[in-house]
Amino acid sequence: MRFLHISDLHLGKTFPVSRYGQQFAHRRRQELLDTFSRLIDFANQNQVDFILCCGDFLNSEELRVEELRNINAMIERLEHAVIVAISGNHDPQTKNSAYQKIDWSKRFYLAAPGSGRVALSAYRTIITYHSWDQKEMPEPIEIPKPSTQSGQYQILMLHADVLTKSRYLPLDAQKLSGAGFDYVALGHIHKMQCVAPNVYYSGSPEPLDFGESGEHGFMMVDVEGERRRVQFVPFSQREYRQLSVQVWENDSEMSISDRIASAIIREDPHHIYTVTLEGNYPLGARWNIEKIEDDLRYKEYFCSIEDKTRPQYDIDALYRENQGNLIGDFIGSFLRRESGAENGEKLDAERELEEKALYYGLEALLSQREPQSNPGLDNKQKREEG
Ligand SMILES: [Mn+2]
Incomplete structure (x- = not known):
């Protein structure tokens, strides 16, 4: 059997125009949907039996019916796999939840709020979960136990924070690891990582903010008898990367913009950059950073500039x-x-x-x-x- 572990798609997320510009903010929002569509294709082409989605599938309750129908139509394209989803802090099952707005595909199984189980008997798999019905969960819950039925592959799905003691269901990774499950699938943290034996964050398939550098994708798990294979599949359309660019007092906004563009071209113009400007600016004549960002966006280079320049004087x-x-x-x-x-x-x-x-x-x-x-x-x- 083969399953995918995904989380934090944040479909419908809007990106701030102040940092991305009108056009690119719009494009990035669309890219999240495109990546979900590619994921459906991947499942169809790679003999995937089921997909676990560990919360924050939708970004908020504000998605319009039209957008939800569009997402549902993508799910309907699944030829074999089903999606088992829990809700997280961004898409809790409250009375205003976007999940209430349409009838979802039979291939989309959304776990009811609270703790529960779902059996996928065709794959001798039992999934134990906790699904959210509120926006915060500051207190830990008692870690659910696996079902006592023998000969089953036991999965635990949670949207939780095992890295910091936050207001988003803080839990202990070691305790999760020792709870008796074959695989613990976590959501909430956007960076893929194995936090304890058999306990994984898949991370978000697309990076969602400037801090989220590195590869993004999902986990693919193969189980054949006693053989287990867990692998990370890089899948994002773009990455957030860092660049440092040197400037001098005799630079102009245009020369800086050109230098940043050259640096981005050398690296890979497809990605999104945080550019740190270092060096000195002339006394009393600070460059307009927003104007430089706008100019670069106009040329289709996407970056946020961190201005660390200092004035040139003693x-x-x-x-x-x-x-x-x-x-x-x-x-x-x-x-x-x-x-x-x-x-x-x-x-x-x-x-x-x-x-x-x-x-x-x-x-x-x-x-x-x-x-x-x-x-x-x-x-x-x-x-x-x-
Ligand atoms: Mn979350």
């Missing part, structure tokens, strides 16, 4: 030059804070925040200051205007 020299004026006082207040930190063990995050405050403040003050290079000309102009 704080100590500026302090010396501005003794007794507002700029000097402002820098002085930061230098005093720095040396006055009593235990000297200032947190990195705190230091970084103060440094940012100093740079932003200076940026504002310096942009108000009259240019010093030719003050005479500038003053004269001012008088004339006045």
Whole structure:
């Protein structure tokens, strides 16, 4: 017998226009549906007997009937396999649940809320599960036990958090591993991982946010007598990747955009990038990062820029030059804070925040200051205007 373990498809998820741009946000939403459609094809072409979906199949209760019908039509294309699904924190079976809006295919079995069992007798398999009916489950539940029927392949399906003590059904991976099941199929964490012997997160078939780098796909499990084979099948259309790009004071928004585009082309323009900008920007002339992102999107490169550039100036020299004026006082207040930190063990995050405050403040003050290079000309102009 062969089954797939999938989770966290989040079908119907909308991507923020502010980070993806209108067109790509729309396209990415469609890609989640396309990947589910490809998954149905995969099941048809690879002798899959059943598919376990461990929660967050739908992204929310807000899906429209039309979209649900479209998803249901994909399920109807299954020639042999059935889907056994539990609900998770994004698609709990509440009275407003999207699952209530249409009649689902006979090939889609949605487990009722709470703990229960379903037997797939053709495959001598018994599935024990817990399905959600609320958006949070801050307390652990008693781990269900396998059925006592002998000679059965025993599966446990849960939407739970075994990595942190979160509000999403925190459970202990070792306890799950020792609960007597042949395979424990988990959902909720989007990154594929084996968290204890026989306990797996399949991860989401598509990465859903900029933090979700690495390969995404699902688990495929083959069971023949005593032989077991568990493998990860990479399946996502795109990956989120990281890039670092260096900039210099004489760069323009256009030259930076070009350099990022070249870096993305070298890596693979099909993927989505978090680009960290490093280096210095010219005093008083910070680049407009959103404009650079827009420009890249227009050229069909998708990235979110993390601006780690710093202004090009020497704080100590500026302090010396501005003794007794507002700029000097402002820098002085930061230098005093720095040396006055009593235990000297200032947190990195705190230091970084103060440094940012100093740079932003200076940026504002310096942009108000009259240019010093030719003050005479500038003053004269001012008088004339006045
Ligand atoms: Mn979840």
